[in-house]
Amino acid sequence: MTTTTAPDLAISVSGLRKSFGDKAVLDGVDLAVQNGTVFALLGPNGAGKTTTVRILSTLIASDGGRVAVAGHDVAVAPDEVRAVIGVTGQFSAVDNLLTARENLILMADLYRLGRRAGRTRAGELLDRFGLADVADEPLSTYSGGMRRRLDLAMTLVGGPSVIFLDEPTTGLDPRSRRELWRIVRELVADGVTVLLTTQYLEEADQLADRIAVLDGGRIVAEGTAAELKRLIPGGHITLRFADPSGLSAAAAAFGASQRGVTTDEDALTLQLPGDGGVGSLRDVLDRLDAVGARAEEISVHTPDLDDVFLALTTGR
Known part of the structure; x- marks a missing residue:
């Protein structure tokens, strides 16, 4: 057999x-x-x-x-x-x-x-x-x-x-x-x-x-x-707002001073750490709704396979 x-x-x-x-x-x-x-x-x-x-x-x-x-x-x-x-x-x-x-x-x-x-x-x-x-x-x-x-x-x-x-x-x-x-x-x-x-x-x-x-x-x-x-750190979510008030409200909700959270007032963007998963995106949208801030654009950036390869292998 x-x-x-x-x-x-x-x-x-x-x-x-x-x-x-x-x-x-x-x-x-x-x-x-x-x-x-x-x-x-x-x-x-x-x-x-x-x-x-x-x-x-x-x-x-x-x-x-x-x-x-x-x-x-x-x-x-x-x-x-x-x-x-x-x-x-x-x-x-x-x-x-x-x-x-x-x-x-x-x-x-x-x-x-x-x-x-x-x-x-x-x-x-x-x-x-x-x-x-x-x-x-x-x-x-x-x-x-x-x-x-x-x-x-x-x-x-x-x-x-x-x-x-x-x-x-x-x-x-x-x-x-x-x-x-x-x-x-x-x-x-x-x-x-x-x-x-x-x-x-x-x-x-x-x-x-x-x-x-x-x-x-x-x-x-x-x-x-x-x-x-998603195993590799470095992924992030970028939110772009139509006006400074929306950016300010979102920055306050996410804590702009927290590690990994950055704002660009000229570009009206807020960058948050995130793995790009559905759960993390849902959490971001829920927190925006809670403060009445609406993002005009959301983009997700995740590490590529090059990052995975370099992080997980010894390269001998």
Whole structure:
């Protein structure tokens, strides 16, 4: 029996440990990835992101813990895991001596799809990834973004339900990066689960349903992008008023001399510490109503993922 996860979990990791010599790379990692979502794993170089992906994709064995992918125990049933996953590493794995079409047909042959089915699948993927017009041209003419798209297309030949993307947009220009993001969103819309490792914090912010920050071999924080941002101090709410009397009333209500509360009489603004949550906003509005002060404009400023990353990781 290989099923070890709840039906709604595509990936389940409990107490994962891995050492190389005397160095503990993973020291008790826990992850739970829902089906049909994007889960991003962030961390500095050497945090263990790639090692995690290699274990989850059966490329190396763990030293301890339990890992299941698509309901299959990685240690007990690696062949079943390999049958349902796709992996795209940090560097393109295409064969430069073959065309895009030939690369895809080769993958189809490895999956034993059969001659006709393999060529049909190759054609479908070439169309989907915008490579049909250059399918038979040498890869030396391809840009980095085109090669990355081909690499991802090759990952999809076998129709995986779970895909591991290990820093897939490294070295790509902004346009190519956004094109790859679009493809990832389409895959998830089709029900595929994606575990993404990245050092581009904007990428995690744009794509991920949930994010885990890995540092020193442990998960130091996990949540949605918004939840992680609220962990870091520095968020504030800015209120702009139509006249000085409104500003004065609000400043008195919130205590302008309190730490973190500042007024700008020229701009008619009052800045308050706040995490941007619904509760804090409701409290601000209730206190304004109590003193009869009406804000013309309210803006919420929260820390970004860069702040989260720098605050939670050691940067070794």
